[in-house]
Amino acid sequence: MAATSEPFRIGLLGHGTVGAAFEALLEQRADAVAATVGLRPQVSGVLTRSRGDFEEILAGSDLIVELIGGIEPARDYVLRAMRAGKHVVSANKQLLSQHGEELWAIAREHEVQLRFEGAVAGVVPVIRVLQESLAAAHVDRIHGIVNGTTNYILSEMSSRGISYEQALLQAQELGYAEADPTDDVTGRDAAAKMAILARLAFSTPVHLDQVVYEGIEHITADDMAYADELGLGLKLIGTAERVDGGISVRVH
CATH class of the missing domain: 3.40.50.720 (NAD(P)-binding Rossmann-like Domain)
Known part of the structure; x- marks a missing residue:
């Protein structure tokens, strides 16, 4: 054939x-x-x-x-x-x-x-799931890690005790981060993805400018060590949810 x-x-x-x-x-x-x-x-x-x-x-x-x-x-x-x-x-x-x-x-x-x-989400077929499989479903909340670059950086900082700058350089050398990583590390990339997911999940127009977001560029090795002492981990999380008759979309 x-x-x-x-x-x-x-x-x-x-x-x-x-x-x-x-x-x-x-x-x-x-x-x-x-x-x-x-x-x-x-x-x-x-x-x-x-x-x-x-x-x-x-x-x-x-x-x-x-x-x-x-x-x-x-x-x-x-x-x-x-x-x-x-x-x-x-x-x-x-x-x-x-x-x-x-x-x-x-x-x-x-x-x-x-x-x-x-x-959004690379090889995970989340877009088609929202468009087709869950088209008639009532979605209340989407919550998760949607940026691989920041997740890698934070994971390396936590597991190896290295600085943000060292982890970012390593990510760039391995091809996990762009030469200009601004969109990733400031949270803008994740915010754009959450705007798309929110639009599909809630059937409501969501513009990137409506998403509140922050990044990871100010997180230090000391922050990671303190979180580890508390038995916690630091991750950049995207959230889109229904609240008080409207929707909230944010990355932090």
Whole structure:
């Protein structure tokens, strides 16, 4: 079946660490996908800052995968793709947490799918669970660790007694933290994820600006030692819950 499968063309926007890994994985799994669904996925075009033409990629693709990150030009590309009748997959939590309502409205208007499972919790399929399995359920609260970088840093500080700066440097050397870790360590990344989860769980628009958040950059080795003496651990936790007829979304 794989040899005669119809090609399914994917336009890839962004070719950094995630984009390159996605393309490699797609090629590796192409036979398995073709055998399962009868369509062989293939990257039909790649857009980066230095190469590629968006209109050509759009015309030659069945699906657009947006892995640019940030707000613009990602928002413009996603809107144009959906208005052209293309399905879109994005892992852009900042875009979805700030412009999600606009994007979902355009997707509904043009009867296309906007999928974003990779934007929250990585390999844990929490988005689809909220959208489908729990669609008719009454969710009161979502609570948990949603940022792996800060969790690694705090775990290393606790288990090894090292400073925040040492743990962050180690995380960067291992590829667990970005060269600029600001969004992670300030809690902004977790806040964006919680805004998306709250929107899905409570069917209420939640903008990133409505999320109260703090980070871990001021936590010291002494703080970790004191918590350990009390038999406690310090973690950056995201919470979204129904309170007094409204909702509260926060990270601390």
